Amino acid sequence: QVQLVESGGGVVQPGRSLRLSCAASGFAVNRFALHWVRQAPGKGLKWVAFISYDGSIKYYADSVKGRFTISKDSSKNTLYLQINSLRAEDTAVYYCARGAPSGSNFFDYWGQGALVTVSS
Amino acid sequence: DVVMTQSPLSLPVTLGQPASISCKSSQSLVYSDGNTYLNWFHQRPGQSPRRLLYKVSNRDSGVPDRFSGSGSGTDFTLKISRVEAEDVGVYYCLQGTHWPLTFGGGTKVEIK
Numbered sequence: 001q002v003q004l005v006e007s008g009g010g011v012v013q014p015g016r017s018l019r020l021s022c023a024a025s026g027f028a029v030n031r032f033a034l035h036w037v038r039q040a041p042g043k044g045l046k047w048v049a050f051i052s053y054d055g056s057i058k059y060y061a062d063s064v065k066g067r068f069t070i071s072k073d074s075s076k077n078t079l080y081l082q083i084n085s086l087r088a089e090d091t092a093v094y095y096c097a098r099g100a101p102s103g104s105n106f107f108d109y110w111g112q113g114a115l116v117t118v119s120s
Numbered sequence: 121d122v123v124m125t126q127s128p129l130s131l132p133v134t135l136g137q138p139a140s141i142s143c144k145s146s147q148s149l150v151y152s153d154g155n156t157y158l159n160w161f162h163q164r165p166g167q168s169p170r171r172l173l174y175k176v177s178n179r180d181s182g183v184p185d186r187f188s189g190s191g192s193g194t195d196f197t198l199k200i201s202r203v204e205a206e207d208v209g210v211y212y213c214l215q216g217t218h219w220p221l222t223f224g225g226g227t228k229v230e231i232k
Contacts, residue, residue: 035221044210044212044223044224044225044226045161045163045169045212045223045226046223047214047220047221047222047223050219050221059219059220060220061220062220095168095169101151101157101216101217101221102151102153102155102157102216104174104175104178106159106174106216107159107161107169107171107214107216108171108174108180110168110169110170111168112168113168
């Protein structure tokens with residue numbers, strides 16, 4: 001069955017970098033669009049980034065543009081989020097999720113989330 | 121950016137009674153292909169969100185038929201016909217018609 005499993009979270013100092021991974025099973029990442037969404041403690045959901053099924057199209061929220069990079073590795077069937085120049089406001093649970101808006105699978109599966117805490 | 125405004129913020133409900141959540145968008149969510157890309161999600165404390173409905177009114181597999189979605193253009197509604205204890209949590213709408221994607225602020229459903 002379809003599963004998404006995030007990893008790579010932790011406590012990081014401001015200004016440092018981190019890479020989150022989202023391992024997919026039950027489907028091929030090169031056949032589906034994927035997203036990152038984050039949720040600050042006690043807050044709502046915020047969309048962060050999108051990558052198309054073939055990796056040719058990427059979109060980012062303005063708040064992360066230039067610091068975050070979304071990518072995927074088909075050979076590992078894994079989605080990534082590279083986060084640079086971490087700020088306190090990046091503290092959140094980061095979820096990966098599947099699906100392009102035009103498909104019936106738009107956000108049909110989510111991972112369990114990875115907590116990133118930015119603190120000195 | 122398209123602003124998604126949910127109301128109410130908090131919704132105390134009695135078990136077995138109906139509940140209704142509104143989601144209004146600052147722009148029409150009708151895409152050029154004629155579809156409306158509006159999803160609803162339910163998130164329980166400590167869990168990932170779960171999709172309930174997609175394209176306004178299409179219920180996901182395993183979602184009880186007491187959940188229904190309606191609306192068009194900029195005005196959408198999630199209805200629970202008879203609230204059960206397992207329905208507590210926060211409900212979010214998400215628009216997928218315009219980039220960047222945007223979520224509503226959430227509606228917290230609790231039992232009176």
